[in-house]
Amino acid sequence: MQSIxxxxxxxxxxxxxxxxxxxxxxxxxxxxxxxxVDENTHEHCLPSFMGQIQGDYNFEIIEIESGEENKxxxxxxxxxxxxSELDGDRKSLVINLGGGVLTDLGGFVASTFKRGIDxxxxxxxxxxxxxxxxxxxxxxxxxxxxxQIGVINQPEMVLIVTSFLKTLEERQLRSGFAEMLKHGxxxxxxxxxxxxxxTNFLYIDDLIYDSVVIKNEVVLQDPTEQHLxxxxxxxxxxxxxxxxxxxxxxxxxxxxxxxxxxxxMILEAYLSKELLGLSDTELADIKSTFLSLYEKxxxxxxxxxxxxxxxxxxxxxxxxxxxxxxxxxxxKPDIDIIIxxxxxxxxxxxxxxQ
Amino acid sequence: MQSIxxxxxxxxxxxxxxxxxxxxxxxxxxxxxxxxVDENTHEHCLPSFMGQIQGDYNFEIIEIESGEENKxxxxxxxxxxxxSELDGDRKSLVINLGGGVLTDLGGFVASTFKRGIDxxxxxxxxxxxxxxxxxxxxxxxxxxxxxQIGVINQPEMVLIVTSFLKTLEERQLRSGFAEMLKHGxxxxxxxxxxxxxxTNFLYIDDLIYDSVVIKNEVVLQDPTEQHLxxxxxxxxxxxxxxxxxxxxxxxxxxxxxxxxxxxxMILEAYLSKELLGLSDTELADIKSTFLSLYEKxxxxxxxxxxxxxxxxxxxxxxxxxxxxxxxxxxxKPDIDIIIxxxxxxxxxxxxxxQ
Numbered sequence: 042m043q044s045i046x047x048x049x050x051x052x053x054x055x056x057x058x059x060x061x062x063x064x065x066x067x068x069x070x071x072x073x074x075x076x077x078v079d080e081n082t083h084e085h086c087l088p089s090f091m092g093q094i095q096g097d098y099n100f101e102i103i104e105i106e107s108g109e110e111n112k113x114x115x116x117x118x119x120x121x122x123x124x125s126e127l128d129g130d131r132k133s134l135v136i137n138l139g140g141g142v143l144t145d146l147g148g149f150v151a152s153t154f155k156r157g158i159d160x161x162x163x164x165x166x167x168x169x170x171x172x173x174x175x176x177x178x179x180x181x182x183x184x185x186x187x188x189q190i191g192v193i194n195q196p197e198m199v200l201i202v203t204s205f206l207k208t209l210e211e212r213q214l215r216s217g218f219a220e221m222l223k224h225g226x227x228x229x230x231x232x233x234x235x236x237x238x239x240t241n242f243l244y245i246d247d248l249i250y251d252s253v254v255i256k257n258e259v260v261l262q263d264p265t266e267q268h269l270x271x272x273x274x275x276x277x278x279x280x281x282x283x284x285x286x287x288x289x290x291x292x293x294x295x296x297x298x299x300x301x302x303x304x305x306m307i308l309e310a311y312l313s314k315e316l317l318g319l320s321d322t323e324l325a326d327i328k329s330t331f332l333s334l335y336e337k338x339x340x341x342x343x344x345x346x347x348x349x350x351x352x353x354x355x356x357x358x359x360x361x362x363x364x365x366x367x368x369x370x371x372x373k374p375d376i377d378i379i380i381x382x383x384x385x386x387x388x389x390x391x392x393x394x395q
Numbered sequence: 396m397q398s399i400x401x402x403x404x405x406x407x408x409x410x411x412x413x414x415x416x417x418x419x420x421x422x423x424x425x426x427x428x429x430x431x432v433d434e435n436t437h438e439h440c441l442p443s444f445m446g447q448i449q450g451d452y453n454f455e456i457i458e459i460e461s462g463e464e465n466k467x468x469x470x471x472x473x474x475x476x477x478x479s480e481l482d483g484d485r486k487s488l489v490i491n492l493g494g495g496v497l498t499d500l501g502g503f504v505a506s507t508f509k510r511g512i513d514x515x516x517x518x519x520x521x522x523x524x525x526x527x528x529x530x531x532x533x534x535x536x537x538x539x540x541x542x543q544i545g546v547i548n549q550p551e552m553v554l555i556v557t558s559f560l561k562t563l564e565e566r567q568l569r570s571g572f573a574e575m576l577k578h579g580x581x582x583x584x585x586x587x588x589x590x591x592x593x594t595n596f597l598y599i600d601d602l603i604y605d606s607v608v609i610k611n612e613v614v615l616q617d618p619t620e621q622h623l624x625x626x627x628x629x630x631x632x633x634x635x636x637x638x639x640x641x642x643x644x645x646x647x648x649x650x651x652x653x654x655x656x657x658x659x660m661i662l663e664a665y666l667s668k669e670l671l672g673l674s675d676t677e678l679a680d681i682k683s684t685f686l687s688l689y690e691k692x693x694x695x696x697x698x699x700x701x702x703x704x705x706x707x708x709x710x711x712x713x714x715x716x717x718x719x720x721x722x723x724x725x726x727k728p729d730i731d732i733i734i735x736x737x738x739x740x741x742x743x744x745x746x747x748x749q
Binding site: 114117118121122125128149152153154155156157178179180183184186188189190191192193353 | 471472476479503507510511532533534537545547707
């Protein structure tokens with residue numbers, strides 16, 4: 042597969058990815074190379090990764106605990122301290138080998154260590170391949186508030202090695218697939234239709250490639266999220282609030298990111314029908330597609346009240362308004378839509394109905 | 396005084412500073428304006444600052460504790476949480492009203508809150524006026540390692556109101572004066588000579604202005620510190636290590652930044668004589684000037700050993716080498732000098748001798 046060029050770096054795929062990395066390492070003469078892993082990528086991805094490195098470099102492995110609940114400043118402090126103790130300097134490199142939690146956190150740690158050192162992202166989950174590989178967003182959560190702390194900063198390169206997907210559980214793959222479906226909904230109906238045909242998430246290299254292309258085109262047109270880039274938040278305004286709520290809740294099981302934004306996309310499709318005239322047929326198509334992939338969740342009245350109160354912390358807000366991305370048809374987004382309060386409960390009711 | 400234009404923003408002085416701020420606030424329509432203060436600037440600077448604001452804005456005051464020992468990630472977390480609880484959003488502004496600890500920390504907090512919001516710095520100490528007002532360095536310490544965590548990011552504007560200097564103790568003013576002396580040593584012998592004539596630190600508005608101009612000229616030529624900008628580290632390589640050591644030490648009293656880099660500048664002048672041929676006359680001039688301003692400190696053998704071990708954490712290092720800025724004459728700097736190990740003790744001995 043061809044490499045994809047973003048604003049400042051390239052996304053390379055599979056064997057080409059390792060080739061590009063080997064060239065980069067031999068050109069750059071880093072003083073030290075840190076590989077950030079979690080317990081899963083340490084065991085399942087690091088050995089095959091190391092087998093592809095040509096040349097003799099000064100590697101140090103730093104392991105963090107996996108999981109969104111560890112995507113916080115305390116974990117960053119642990120990594121900053123490890124970098125200091127292992128003599129990391131301004132000419133060191135950090136390679137982030139893991140899912141979105143790890144690449145977001147590792148990108149933030151590298152961007153702020155000694156006011157910024159080079160980093161390379163190697164997303165190992167489907168979600169992070171199609172979502173975190175372009176855009177330069179880095180960051181961590183502050184309590185229940187997702188990505189509240191972070192910076193926009195670009196990696197030296199992103200490497201997508203699709204064989205890492207074999208190390209994932211089916212539920213993880215399914216979760217990542219939700220972001221690909223989102224790319225269809227906001228940009229390309231034909232792509233949405235193609236995704237609906239997928240039966241095995243391990244044979245979708247071309248569709249992964251297309252997703253990165255779609256996201257890259259959006260980000261290139263609006264790198265600082267003034268207007269067009271906001272469309273990537275489709276499903277995320279309510280989805281993030283739902284994800285945060287389930288993460289903190291003692292009685293609900295945790296939802297994966299894709300599962301939460303899948304619900305968000307159904308709810309926001311309902312709002313799209315009410316406010317932008319999305320057709321009943323497309324609304325029903327969206328609902329049935331997500332419900333065929335992701336188990337339905339039940340929300341009590343209290344759940345809904347708390348989720349709506351979390352909404353006001355969403356970082357896309359300004360001046361107290363909550364700005365939604367909605368779609369007037371599949372592939373046709375519109376931004377900065379304000380939702381009348383009484384519609385939220387109807388959206389949850391639509392999600393719940395048979 | 397004329398405003399000074401940096402790469403992306405202006406440094407405004409005295410009444411012109413308030414005029415520029417009032418225009419900025421009325422143009423920008425910020426959703427909320429946060430003023431970050433410490434207990435000193437809250438009491439001594441905030442009232443006169445608020446008296447100069449024209450118009451009716453949504454202000455919130457956030458107070459942190461003063462002192463280098465609070466320039467850490469825990470304090471940042473407190474401010475991030477306050478911003479979240481007080482409904483800070485992407486269109487909010489942070490005004491940092493305080494010394495270098497506060498403007499460095501507040502700049503980092505604003506640069507990382509929701510991936511970066513606007514901030515304005517109002518340095519209230521002499522040190523921060525002449526040092527932190529240009530260059531875009533933000534950050535906090537990690538344990539004893541100064542400025543280990545941070546980003547380069549520019550404020551919307553910097554306001555220098557020299558009447559705030561009246562709120563400072565003599566020792567604080569003296570400390571800030573060391574950075575001005577450094578600007579003379581690295582760039583301009585005539586400026587060095589003019590500084591030596593100063594008898595009252597409250598009547599030096601023009602010299603403050605010149606210092607900002609000198610620093611700005613250096614930073615404009617090399618914003619990312621690849622080469623020329625390194626000269627601003629003169630005295631800081633050893634000075635930082637000394638400052639860190641005294642901060643952590645239980646038996647020594649804490650040194651102010653200027654006091655520590657004052658010692659660093661004498662030590663590095665000695666190294667400059669040994670390695671770059673700085674003349675005996677200028678070396679003696681540098682030593683006697685600093686010793687007339689700053690009390691002499693005694694270093695035990697153990698102190699020196701520990702200080703030298705802290706050196707290796709200095710962020711200017713790479714590939715394990717410690718790169719010094721030295722001067723071949725007053726006003727003539729040279730960068731990336733490696734010091735033979737045996738010279739360090741001689742430098743401390745020169746500092747100690749009568």
